[in-house]
Amino acid sequence: MSKGWKTGLEPSVDRKIFRGVPNLLRDDLLTHARHLIRQKRQTEDLGACFMSPLFQSLSALCRSPDYIVSLILLEIQSCYLDVGLQRTTTGARVFAAMKGAVDGGLNIPHSTKRFPGYDAESKSFNADVHRAHIFGQHVADYMRSLEEEDPEAFKRQFSQYIKLGINADQIEGIYKTAHAGIRANPEQAKKPEKAPPASRKRYTRRKLTLAERKNRVAQKKQSFLAKIQEGQVEP
Structure with a gap:
């Protein structure tokens, strides 16, 4: 047109x-x-x-x-x-x-x-x-x-x-x-709005908070020191 x-x-x-x-x-x-x-x-x-x-x-x-x-x-x-x-x-x-x-x-x-x-x-x-x-x-x-x-x-x-x-x-x-x-009646019937889902699906990892990152580092250190004491890893 x-x-x-x-x-x-x-x-x-x-x-x-x-x-x-x-x-x-x-x-x-x-x-x-x-x-x-x-x-x-x-x-x-x-x-x-x-x-x-x-x-x-x-x-x-x-x-x-x-x-x-x-x-x-x-x-x-x-x-x-x-x-x-x-x-x-x-x-x-x-x-x-x-x-x-x-x-x-x-x-x-x-x-x-x-x-x-x-x-x-x-x-x-x-x-x-x-x-x-x-x-x-x-x-x-x-x-x-x-x-x-x-x-x-x-x-x-x-x-x-x-x-x-x-x-x-x-x-x-x-x-x-x-x-x-x-x-x-040319008007289109309005569809009822869907209620938002209670829990949304997430397809990517959620970012860790500062406290969670510090805790993760502490656990890795503790696990590594335990392996040294057991002789699994050379110091």
């Missing part, structure tokens, strides 16, 4: 569960959901800045306060996609991330040429195909075909889905529920 704030389109560390969606495949549908919630959070946080005295004064002087606030909000949320070293092939995950940010309220000028569902020959865009990718229908279709053609390969590739009891018919509902939850 060359203008506006940081939108989080950079790669992130994937977690096992995201809003009830098991992170089992690195695909564009989970990427869309991740960046949808990031942008929804930033949009919610942005509303607090308009409560400042500066914006209240501008609203009082302007005949249409909602108009000036909308202009400022649009300017702040306007930016351009900088893909960097990411590949820009049709259906690439970077465009799924952009779609999630746009659905979250960010204004990114774009076309539909790189979305799934665009036909280069007819130069037409099928929004239903794109929607199917967002809700994981291409994964569901692949699950059904693989289960019929090669059950053993299906068990290997979708072993975690089988373990969690997820079938092809449930995938769309899982993502619909996740998207509805993101739009209803």
